[in-house]
Amino acid sequence: MKLNSIRFKASILYTSILCIILVLFSGVLFSITRHILYRDVDEELQIKAAEIVNILKSYEKLKQTESRHQHLINKLLGVEDRARLIIDDLWRSDMQALNLKSDYINILNVRGQPIIKSQNFNEEITALFRNKFPLSLNYAVFKNLKNSKYRLRAINMPFSFGNQHLLVIQIGTPLDSVIRILNKLMYFIGAGILFILGLTSFLGSFFARRILKPVLNVTNIVDDISHTDLNLRIPEMEVDEEMKHLISSCNAMIERLEKSFEHVNEFSSHVAHELKTPLAIIRGEVELALSETRDVDEYQRVLNVSLEEIDRLIRIIKDLLLLARLDYNPDVFQFENINLKAFLEEIHEYSSILAEQKGLASELKIPESAHYIDGDKIHLRRLFLNLINNAVKFTPTGGKISITLAIKENRAEIVVSDTGAGIFREDLEAIFDKFFRSHSHGHKAEPGSGLGLSIARSIARAHKGQITVQSRPGQGSAFTVSLPVA
Ligand SMILES: Nc1ncnc2c1ncn2[C@@H]1O[C@H](COP(=O)(O)OP(=O)(O)O)[C@@H](O)[C@H]1O
Ligand SMILES: [Mg+2]
Missing domain, CATH: 3.30.565.10 (Histidine kinase-like ATPase, C-terminal domain)
Incomplete structure (x- = not known):
């Protein structure tokens, strides 16, 4: 397939158009999917945060005398401000029921000091959270936290505990499954686009060849027509409207050529005839005069006749030259x-x-x-x-x-x-x-x-x-x- 052929250009054109459409469409599809997945993660984070807050609040109602819980409540109220991991049976069993194994949980007071945190909430994670959520935030915010080791989706949600005590709960959940789904989707889309483009460029080139086949046929026939067979015509084939038009235009052109060839032929034989007559007369007269000795008068007559015929010849030739000039060279005017x-x-x-x-x-x-x-x-x-x-x-x-x-x-x-x-x-x-x-x-x-x-x-x-x-x-x-x- 030649680079400047219609077939190649057409294939390239529609393959690139299709490629642009597919890429745009896949981009939109990808970002919608991503948005939906993130929204689900966010909803889940919000529910978890709300449930944890609910659990904590339920402790408020417990009797102050139950010292096990008193310790926890004191801690939450800031009475004991030394941060450490809660090792409380009730808290632990409540939390286990929530199934938060892979999540990172941290509860802070308004000064940013951790009060309760999950065991996996290490230094690195603490730093990640601190960078993204400044303490001044007093409404629920979702953010992506990322470093070379972790990719998390995190919520930072303030809540009140006790009498106007403001605490903040932070939960981070790994994005592994979401990223896995998005990666798979991307591979699938990429492979799909490549497959579709390959298939369409193959089919496109196949159909372009079929569509352009009549052009080749017509070209071959026209190639074969020379001036000797101007009576040939391109046969009316079972082809598309445009090709029919091309064929009939070609046929009309061949017909015009045939006519003008006929005209030129006729004209040349006319010219030959017109020039032959005076020459034949001159020849006849001269031959007759030479066949035997004649007197001077006879020679003069023959010469006069010849002169007349020569003049006629010159006139015809001049007229023909003039006609040629008039028809083909407007500059003579x-x-x-x-x-x-x-x-x-x-x-x-x-x-x-x-x-x-x-x-x-x-x-x-x-x-x-x-x-x-x-x-x-x-x-x-x-x-x-x-x-x-x-x-x-x-x-x-x-x-x-x-x-x-x-x-x-x-x-x-x-x-x-x-x-x-x-x-x-x-x-x-x-x-x-x-x-x-x-x-x-x-x-x-x-x-x-x-x-x-x-x-x-x-x-x-x-x-x-x-x-x-x-x-x-x-x-x-x-x-x-x-x-x-x-
Ligand atoms: N005024 C006319 N009356 C009658 N026939 C004419 C007249 N003018 C032209 N024709 C006809 O047209 C022919 C072509 O004219 P023309 O081209 O001038 O050629 P030519 O005069 O050499 O014959 C003439 O031979 C004649 O038959
Ligand atoms: Mg005349």
Whole structure:
């Protein structure tokens, strides 16, 4: 599994999220458990303290004459202030009933002097208690006492004995069992987290591989597609929605590639054909001229024909080069602010010269107001001259050519119309294709390469404009160039 693969990243991502959740959850679980265990210990300590205090208080009621107890009571009241362990039968049996074997018990007077204490309450324990419970405390407090040897939970609880005699009872109970439970819990949680993380990262990587399998399949199929088998498509598999989308996008892309390959192929064969015809004519003429000795006139004719065909070749090649430049290199345009009125008048001048030569009328209709566009004059002139050349070419003598300008919603619409042969409906879109020349009305008889309208459309598009055509066969055509006004 590669480090920068989706599979690896996905596994890492959800494993770490899961890890964070588990750790947080376990932390909460652990502290709740700890809290509950400590609360139980505290409750128990409080009960023990209360019971011991009760036992002590029960001695108060004993008759003063019973000297055995008198000794104890005196001691508690501070009459005998020498601290020592109580060796009193009654006290001992009462205490045994409480089962306090592992607890540390100490009863002090308000000055901090021990009055009664359990045998296990040694110096070290005394020091531990003294550090944590200063004498000023006059309410019940629970604390943890800890050194390298002992870990205790302890209560310090003041109580009154006799007439306003304030004493303090301290009990410490070892935390061993609580710590044991908490340690076990911690090990269990740790092992659980490791196990769950291991399992999920394994399962996660397994499922990620299953989910990503179709991607590998698609990649393999796409790898196999070369330009010779663009007709191949990725089969629609039983896969998830997103993969279906990817597959259909890939298929759509392959289809577009196939179309543009077809287009390029078609275009190259058109180019080859267009270039071959003049060359074939030149070759035929020259071959014929060379087959036997000819007079000078014949040689001149052959040379003239060749020259014409060579010019045609040069024109086609120039147009093709221009088209390539227009389509792929917008830098060839040099935009400037153009006054439409002056510009169209210049175009009209050219149009009337051409029209007159063929016996056609030519008119210009433009509004009085001044309008400007941003454009490249040289290329726009070429665009309109192409339209006018076509209009003149496909309109028989006696017809009319008009150039009109109308402004519609920030767009200048310039229409070049004629009363000529018109275009068949089925040809209307195709006339803008490279090398397309209509078969209707003997169009083919007219000279031309079929590149003029392609060039015109490219120029219009470079100006954020478009060319549309309306035509009726036998009645005429109107080409509308729409350009944004400046
Ligand atoms: N004004 C028009 N009237 C009728 N047909 C036209 C007109 N303009 C263009 N066409 C048709 O569109 C074809 C393509 O035009 P164009 O690209 O300029 O090539 P060409 O002029 O070299 O034939 C023409 O051959 C013709 O069939
Ligand atoms: Mg033309």
